[in-house]
Amino acid sequence: MIKATIQNSPYCTEIVFPCTETELSKKLGEIKMNSEHLVPMAMVLEIEPAELSMLTDCDVSLDALNYLGKRLDGMDEGEYKQYLAVLSCTEISEGWGLKNMINLTDNLARYTLIGDTDDLERIGRTHMLNVRGVLSESEYNNSEWLAEEGMKLLESGKGIDTEYGKIFVNDEIPFEEHFNGTTLPPYLYNGAPVTVDISYMGLTEMVELPCEDLAIKKAVCRIGADRVSDCKLEISTFTDLPDDLRDKVMAMEKTKSVFEINQLLKTVDFSAKQEQPMSIFQKEVARRLSEDGYNFKFENGEFAVTLNDGDVIKIRKDDVLYSSGDFFETGREAFYALYHLNREVLDYCTAYEKSAPLIADGLSGNYRCLAEFGGAVLAAKYNDEFGFEFVTWDRTFDGKSVCNGNYCSDYAAAKENFATRSGLVDKDKLFSTEELERIGKCVKFTMQNCGDLNFDDCECLKKLNEKISENIPEQQSEAPEMSM
Amino acid sequence: MNIFEKEIMRRVKELDCNAVYRENGNSVSVTFNGNIIAEIRGEIPEKTGELDVQESEIFLHIRRLCANVANYCTAYENGEPIKNPNLSDGFRRLFKIGKAKMAARYDRKSGFEFVVWGDNENPDFFVSYDKAREKFAALSGLVDREKIFDDEELQALYYCVFMTLEINDALNEDMLDLLREVKRKLDIAISKNLSAQRGGKI
Structure with missing residues (x-):
C-alpha cells in the first residue's frame, strides 16, 4: 500500500494506492483537476513507505503510482521487504524514478535479501529460489548443496547491510526494463475472468x-x-x-x-463460476493421464501422479514437480513424459482458449480457428468426453467455406499437417520419425565407413546426428544398431 | 502495373525467364529462350500454346511462383504498417500465428524483404519468402525447429543415404526400399531448393 499527499497547486489531498478509478477521480476532483483526466499527473508532497521518498517533490503519473500500489499489494512479505531493502540501499542505484521503481518489481531476482545469516542452508534456499524462481523438490531438500550455495553467497563479500538484512546484487542477472515509462506492463490484479x-x-x-x-x-x-x-x-x-x-x-x-x-x-x-472444479486444461490433463494409464488424483488444483515404485510426480498448470527425493532412472523417464504431456496440453488449451470460432458456411460443430495461412485452416473442437479433435481444412475458392478435412487427435501431427498444407514448410523437407531414424543410421554408417571424410565433414555429420537424435524419441534413438 | 506484376516480373528471372508487361492486355508475358510460354493475367498464368518438356516444367514453376508471390503481395497490400523499435520504417504486418509474426517491406528495385520474429526472439531478416515461412513455421511452434533442415544439411543427409546405399552390402530388401524412398524425398527437396537458386532447371 502507498499513502501519498498529492498537490495540484494550491490544492492538496491524501490518497491511498491501489485505488479504483472512481476513488482516484474523486481525489482529482478534490484538487480541482479534471476527474476523468486520461493522464492525471500531480506533485507528490509526502509518501509512505519512506523508501519511495525519491518521488517527493516530483510530478508523477497517478496511474503509474496506482499500478505500483497494485504491484506492491501483490507481493508477499518477503518480496515486499526485498523491494524496500533495495530502495533503501544507497549503494544501489538504477536511477530510482517512478519508472524504475515499477521495473524493480519485475527485477527482484537481481537482488537477494538475507535476513538471518546464521543458517547456511536457509540462506542457500532463499538465494537459489530468488535467482531461479523455482526449485525441484529434490533440490529444495538437498541440504548439502543449499548450504554450499549459502556459503558461496556469504563468502562473496558483496552483502550490503540494510535495516531489512543483507542485500546481495546478483550481477549476472541484468536489470530489465519492462515498463517504458508510459505503457503499463500486463499485471493480473483483480483475477478477472x-x-x-x-x-x-x-x-x-x-x-x-x-x-x-x-x-x-x-x-x-x-x-x-x-x-x-x-x-x-x-x-x-x-x-x-x-x-x-x-x-x-x-x-x-x-x-x-x-x-x-x-x-x-x-x-x-x-463467484459461482469460479467454484467450478476443473478448467478445460485440467479436464484434458485428466483425460490424457487416464488414456496413458497413469494412476493419479486431483487435489487443490494440482495432479498427483503415483508411479509404480510409489514415487509421486505433481503437475500444476505450468510446471511439473518431482516430489519424492532422489531422481531415479524410472522416475526421470516418467518425469519427462509428464513434462511433455503437460506442455503439449497447455499449448493447445491456451491456443484454443485464445481462438475465435471458425466461421465457415455449412460447418457443424463448434470449431475454433487456431491458425489460418495460405488457404489452409487449423481448427480444434473440444468435448468433455473425448477431449480435443484437431482438423486441417482448405478454404474453398470463395473463402466462405472449408473442404478436404483431415481429422486427428494428435496436436503435433495436426500442426505439421497444417504447416505443409498451408505451404509454410515444403512437405518434402519434413521427415517422419521412422524416416529420421533411417537417415540417422545412414549418417552414423557414413561416419564410420567413409574414410575420405575430412575433419569438417565429420564435425558437420556429428552435429547432424545430434540434431536427428533430438527428433527421435528416447527408446528409438537408443535402440540397438541394425545390421547396416 | 501493380505490386504483384512488378514482383512477378522480377522473380521470373530466377527461372531464367524474361517478362514483358502488356499494357493493352493488362498482362505479363513470360518468355523462355525467346519463346512466350505464359501469359499472366490477374494472378493466374496461362499457357500460350504447345510447350515442350522443358517449357512445361518451367510453366509449372511459374504457376507455383505466381501463387507464392500472390500470397505475400496480397498480405502486404492488406497489411497494416507496424511500429517496432527493432525494425526500420516501411514494414507492414503480413501474418501472425501464436507468438510468431511476419512482416515485409517493398522496394521497387530490390523487391521484398521479409522479417520474422517472436515475443522473445530478435527479428530475422530474409530475402527469400520460403526461408521466412520456414522460420515463421518454427517460431509459431507448428513445426519443431529441429525438424527443419537447411540446404547444406539436406545435401549432407543425401550424401549419407547415397553412400549407405552404395557401399553397405548388408541391407535387406525392405531396408533398401525404405532408403530409396528417403533418398527420393531428399532428392526432391534439394532439387526444389536448387531450382529456386539456379533458375528452375532441375
Whole structure:
C-alpha cells in the first residue's frame, strides 16, 4: 500500500494506492483537476513507505503510482521487504524514478535479501529460489548443496547491510526494463475472468474485464490510440463462460465492442463460476493421464501422479514437480513424459482458449480457428468426453467455406499437417520419425565407413546426428544398431 | 502495373525467364529462350500454346511462383504498417500465428524483404519468402525447429543415404526400399531448393 499527499497547486489531498478509478477521480476532483483526466499527473508532497521518498517533490503519473500500489499489494512479505531493502540501499542505484521503481518489481531476482545469516542452508534456499524462481523438490531438500550455495553467497563479500538484512546484487542477472515509462506492463490484479490485450502501433496494454470504463479509455490513451476501434484486440478468458457469452466476448476482437462487453460482464456473477472444479486444461490433463494409464488424483488444483515404485510426480498448470527425493532412472523417464504431456496440453488449451470460432458456411460443430495461412485452416473442437479433435481444412475458392478435412487427435501431427498444407514448410523437407531414424543410421554408417571424410565433414555429420537424435524419441534413438 | 506484376516480373528471372508487361492486355508475358510460354493475367498464368518438356516444367514453376508471390503481395497490400523499435520504417504486418509474426517491406528495385520474429526472439531478416515461412513455421511452434533442415544439411543427409546405399552390402530388401524412398524425398527437396537458386532447371 502507498499513502501519498498529492498537490495540484494550491490544492492538496491524501490518497491511498491501489485505488479504483472512481476513488482516484474523486481525489482529482478534490484538487480541482479534471476527474476523468486520461493522464492525471500531480506533485507528490509526502509518501509512505519512506523508501519511495525519491518521488517527493516530483510530478508523477497517478496511474503509474496506482499500478505500483497494485504491484506492491501483490507481493508477499518477503518480496515486499526485498523491494524496500533495495530502495533503501544507497549503494544501489538504477536511477530510482517512478519508472524504475515499477521495473524493480519485475527485477527482484537481481537482488537477494538475507535476513538471518546464521543458517547456511536457509540462506542457500532463499538465494537459489530468488535467482531461479523455482526449485525441484529434490533440490529444495538437498541440504548439502543449499548450504554450499549459502556459503558461496556469504563468502562473496558483496552483502550490503540494510535495516531489512543483507542485500546481495546478483550481477549476472541484468536489470530489465519492462515498463517504458508510459505503457503499463500486463499485471493480473483483480483475477478477472477476461483480459484484453489492446495493441496499437507496436504498443500493448492489458485490461481486465469487467472494469471501470475509464480504465479502458486510459489504456487506449497510453498506447497512443485515439479510439479503441483503431486498436487490435486479443482476448483471453480464464473462466468457463456460458457459450453465448464466450462467443460475444471472443467476437470482440473483430467487433471492438469492448465497452458493451464490459457492461455485459458486469452483469454476470462470476463467484459461482469460479467454484467450478476443473478448467478445460485440467479436464484434458485428466483425460490424457487416464488414456496413458497413469494412476493419479486431483487435489487443490494440482495432479498427483503415483508411479509404480510409489514415487509421486505433481503437475500444476505450468510446471511439473518431482516430489519424492532422489531422481531415479524410472522416475526421470516418467518425469519427462509428464513434462511433455503437460506442455503439449497447455499449448493447445491456451491456443484454443485464445481462438475465435471458425466461421465457415455449412460447418457443424463448434470449431475454433487456431491458425489460418495460405488457404489452409487449423481448427480444434473440444468435448468433455473425448477431449480435443484437431482438423486441417482448405478454404474453398470463395473463402466462405472449408473442404478436404483431415481429422486427428494428435496436436503435433495436426500442426505439421497444417504447416505443409498451408505451404509454410515444403512437405518434402519434413521427415517422419521412422524416416529420421533411417537417415540417422545412414549418417552414423557414413561416419564410420567413409574414410575420405575430412575433419569438417565429420564435425558437420556429428552435429547432424545430434540434431536427428533430438527428433527421435528416447527408446528409438537408443535402440540397438541394425545390421547396416 | 501493380505490386504483384512488378514482383512477378522480377522473380521470373530466377527461372531464367524474361517478362514483358502488356499494357493493352493488362498482362505479363513470360518468355523462355525467346519463346512466350505464359501469359499472366490477374494472378493466374496461362499457357500460350504447345510447350515442350522443358517449357512445361518451367510453366509449372511459374504457376507455383505466381501463387507464392500472390500470397505475400496480397498480405502486404492488406497489411497494416507496424511500429517496432527493432525494425526500420516501411514494414507492414503480413501474418501472425501464436507468438510468431511476419512482416515485409517493398522496394521497387530490390523487391521484398521479409522479417520474422517472436515475443522473445530478435527479428530475422530474409530475402527469400520460403526461408521466412520456414522460420515463421518454427517460431509459431507448428513445426519443431529441429525438424527443419537447411540446404547444406539436406545435401549432407543425401550424401549419407547415397553412400549407405552404395557401399553397405548388408541391407535387406525392405531396408533398401525404405532408403530409396528417403533418398527420393531428399532428392526432391534439394532439387526444389536448387531450382529456386539456379533458375528452375532441375
